[in-house]
Amino acid sequence: MTIEVRVPTLGESVTEATIATWFKKPGDTVAADEMLCELETDKVTVEVPSPSAGTLAEIVAAEGETVGVDALLATISEGEGASAAPKDDAPKKAQVKSDDGDAPAAKSGSGDEVKVMVPSLGESVSEATVSTWFKKEGDSVAQDEMLCELETDKVSVEVPSPASGTLTKIIAAEGSTVDASAQLAVISSGDAPAASAPATGQEGSHGEAYQTPPAGQGSRDVEDAPAAKKAMAEAGISRDQVQGSGRDGRIMKEDVAKAVAAAGKPSAPAPAAATPRAPVAAQDAEREERVKMTRLRQTIARRLKDAQNTAAMLTTYNEVDMGGVMDLRNEYKDLFEKKHGARLGFMSFFTKACCHALNEVPEVNAELDGTDIVYKNFVHMGIAAGTPQGLVVPVIRDADQKSFAELEKEIAEKGRRARDGKLSMAEMQGGTFTISNGGVYGSLMSSPILNPPQSGILGMHKIQDRPMVVNGEIVIRPMMYLALSYDHRIVDGKGAVTFLVRVKEALEDPRRLLMDL
Structure with a gap:
């Protein structure tokens, strides 16, 4: 008997949801009321339990798909036969025989076949590109050894082996795009064939299989990522x-x-032709190189253009005397590092100053949802970071509740992981305001672009000594230009200017932050 799994009632005025995560895959045995998947709506997350015990026969709506109320999500085969099917080796081998031809190839290993599936890619991510396979068909693999690397819109995801054995079949080749529930490869668990044994005189182990090339492959040309x-x-x-x-x-x-x-070389493209793209001479065409944009770069390009097309974006400017912050930092940086084990930089001051200003001008910390304005009574601060793969924005959650030491530690730690490509999707989502520091690259003045759906972003720039008039005298002061880009649909000019003035006041007299002035 087949039981249908449908979208439950989502609540008043909610008509659709997105499949966030499937916790089961086709062929898995499920118990009554066991959680099958999770749906996300505009307001809440909804768990979908199994209506009956049996076997999950088919997933109709994959992760990332948008479904309406009462839409069909999956089907369950009810009954004892269905529940026992996943434990029976015979049906598995019959399926392999129909797919691959002769049965002996499937039976050559001493264990069962294990599917390598796409791991959870994170909220709202429905597909990925297979960028690199670190193993080839016939190689021995250890459990948890990295098999391949996937690229999503935001991060790289490593896929470990679910079992020890032999990689018998690669289903998704390098460069192919797979969805969130796709199968990547097949592993024959158990003892590996002799041809794939580690090339050492010692007994094989998981560690040796990971560290030593397969026999006969030690001198092969290595294909780079x-x-x-x-x-x-x-x-x-x-x-x-x-x-x-x-x-x-x-x-x-x-x-x-x-x-x-x-x-000491900048990672930048080779100089482009001075003229617009046009028919290229044959001798020049031979010296050109065409490289496909990574998924991360494509997403950056799309989001930035969407921000320009959607938001009524304006930028207001001011300048700040950084002398007060620099003096305070020089006075306490050694003691700060000794006590907290973290270097005292400028980012914690700017984060604190922005949190202080956002309390007074809450519309800069808000976002549009249709015809509603959603005000955030918290600050999840995005800190833009440049990496070899492109710009990413890790989020410091509840930054308004954190101390200087907590901010410095978290900013430094997430900055390192961003450069190493180790940030998860969750760590780059949910930001309410963003700080971008172009000054580290020498920028004196620029207009940052909004990070949708946020309504504000602060641009920091290079600190430069300039002559300033102070108390009627010309003195040399360390000055920085500040730029606030904001969505004029939510934030009026008065609010934007007030915000930037409050940031300026807090930085020029950091004691104001301690007294909440």
């Missing part, structure tokens, strides 16, 4: 200048970033 090839082309460095840290000396994108930093 596609992201690393692109980064090397952009930086203008050769493969010989990079020390690979991947398996068998494979060059990863992090290795390229380290090589660029060591050589």
Whole structure:
């Protein structure tokens, strides 16, 4: 008997939801009332329980899809036979025989076949691109050994092996796009074939399988990660200048970033032609290189253009005398680091100053939802960070409740993980306001672009000594230009200017932050 799993009632005025996560896959045994999946609406998260015991036969609505009330999500095969099916090896092997032809290939291993599925990609992410396979068909793999790397719109996701055995089939090749519930490969669990054993005289172990190339493959040419090839082309460095840290000396994108930093070269594209794109002469075409944009770069481009097309974006400017912050920092930085184990920088001052100003001008910390304005009674501060792969914005949650030491530690830790490509999707979502520091690259003045759906972003710039009039005298002061870009649909000019003035006042006299003035 087949039981249908449908979208439950979502609440008053809510007509649709998005499939956030499936906790079961087709073929899994489920119990009555066991949670099958999670739906996300505009307001709440809804869990969908199983209406009956049995086997999950089919998933109709995949992760990332939008469904209406009472839409069909999946079907469950009810009854004893259905419940026992996943434990019976015979049906599995019959399926392999129909897919791959002769049955002996499926039976050559001493264990069961294990599917390698796409892991959870995070909220609202429905697909990924297979960027790199670190194993090939026939290789021995250890449990939790990294098999491949996926690229999503925001982060790179590593896929570990769910079991020890032999990688018998790769289903999704490098460069292919897979959805959130797709199968990537098949592993025959159990003892690995002799041809795939580690090339050592010692007994094989998981550690040796991970550290030693397969027999006969020690001298093969190693294929570098596609992201690393692109980064090397952009930086203008050769493969010989990079020390690979991947398996068998494979060059990863992090290795390229380290090589660029060591050589003191900017990771920038080669100079572009001075004229607009036009028919190119044959001799010039041979010297061009066309590289496909990464998913991260495509997402950055799309979101920035959407921000320009959607928001009524304006920018207001001011300047701040950084002398007060610099004096306070110089006086206490050694004691601060000794007590808290963190370096006292400028970002904690700017974060505190922005939180202080957002309390007075809450519309800068709000967002539009249709015809409603949603005011946030908290501050999740996005700190923009440049990485070799592109701009990312990790979020410091409840920044208004954190101390200077807590802010400095979290900003430094997330900055390191952003450069290493280790941030999760959850760590880059939910921000209510953003700070961007172009000054670290030498920018004197710029107009930052909004990070939708936020209504404000503060741009920091280079600190530069300039002559200023103070108490009727010309003195040299360390000055910085500040820029606030804001959505004029929510924030009026008065509010934007007031916000920036409050940030200026707090930075020029940091004692105001302690007294909440």
